[in-house]
Amino acid sequence: MVALDEGTVRGWTDPLILGLFALCILLLGTFAIIERRSRTGALIPREVFANREFRTVCLSVLLMSVTFFSALLYLPQFMTKILGWSALSAGLGLLPMMATFAVTAFVAGTLYERFGGKVLLSIGALSLVVGAILTAWSATSSSWAALVPGMAALGLGVGLFLSSATTAGVAAIGEAQSGLAGGLIYMFQIAGGSIGLALTTSVYAIASDRSVATQIEDSPVSLTDKEQHAVQGLLAGTESASQITNRMSESAAKTVESIVRDGFGSGLQWAFGFVALLAIVGLLITVTSIGGPVSALWRRRTPRS
Numbered sequence: 001m002v003a004l005d006e007g008t009v010r011g012w013t014d015p016l017i018l019g020l021f022a023l024c025i026l027l028l029g030t031f032a033i034i035e036r037r038s039r040t041g042a043l044i045p046r047e048v049f050a051n052r053e054f055r056t057v058c059l060s061v062l063l064m065s066v067t068f069f070s071a072l073l074y075l076p077q078f079m080t081k082i083l084g085w086s087a088l089s090a091g092l093g094l095l096p097m098m099a100t101f102a103v104t105a106f107v108a109g110t111l112y113e114r115f116g117g118k119v120l121l122s123i124g125a126l127s128l129v130v131g132a133i134l135t136a137w138s139a140t141s142s143s144w145a146a147l148v149p150g151m152a153a154l155g156l157g158v159g160l161f162l163s164s165a166t167t168a169g170v171a172a173i174g175e176a177q178s179g180l181a182g183g184l185i186y187m188f189q190i191a192g193g194s195i196g197l198a199l200t201t202s203v204y205a206i207a208s209d210r211s212v213a214t215q216i217e218d219s220p221v222s223l224t225d226k227e228q229h230a231v232q233g234l235l236a237g238t239e240s241a242s243q244i245t246n247r248m249s250e251s252a253a254k255t256v257e258s259i260v261r262d263g264f265g266s267g268l269q270w271a272f273g274f275v276a277l278l279a280i281v282g283l284l285i286t287v288t289s290i291g292g293p294v295s296a297l298w299r300r301r302t303p304r305s
Helices: 002-010 015-037 052-082 087-093 095-115 117-138 145-173 175-218 225-231 239-246 250-289
Strands: none
Touching: 002 015, 002 175, 052 087, 052 117, 052 145, 052 175, 052 250, 095 117, 095 145, 117 145, 117 250, 145 175, 175 225, 175 250, 225 239, 239 250
């Protein structure tokens, strides 16, 4: 994650970045070898991960978690930087997502018993895809109302998908190892969110930098590459960005601020486009591999007595 974060600043061919990626691959390979040789002391017991259904649930959770984490990071920033809201107002602005999440998660258990895990997981995954696409589409707007449909879809998706995925994963392993199964699924949720967020931030930074650089080049304002990077902190009120704009005329400063705002929207649009792509892969895995074949989606389920 350090390599992903620093790569947007140093460049992806920088020796330090390449070295960090190589170290990551080496450490992951070492971890896999140690796990294979371990028996009772393995972090992920071999017999648990040998279960195909459980592996598939973990993979889908890994991919879908990125959507929720990205929304929690970027939507409040949109509200504070673009809409000019306070931190408290931005928190309240997330209510369409969080309230939908809370209500959906509350009834997910009952719905799971009635319709089955595959139906709920598929609807939840589809909602996350739709939510990510709607958020990407509204990222260049300057209206909170434009975000509401995407937030509602994300809340519905998270509430249905994550709770149902945990239930499906635990059911695949059995009650004897339910605690271990639940813990592993949560680990994949956190790992997917963290690594996916690092990837998403890299996509955002690249898209935002390119947008700002292109617009600065086409504008009457002249800035060095270092200054172009620094002025992107203008919406966050950084001192370095303020020092640069304070040296400009009022019209030039307004031009730069407009360019930075557009760059933020462009970066956000590309970031959630990437998130949507990951969610689509997760949706395909969910529909085709969890809870039986695709035909199980419309097969009538007999409720438990």
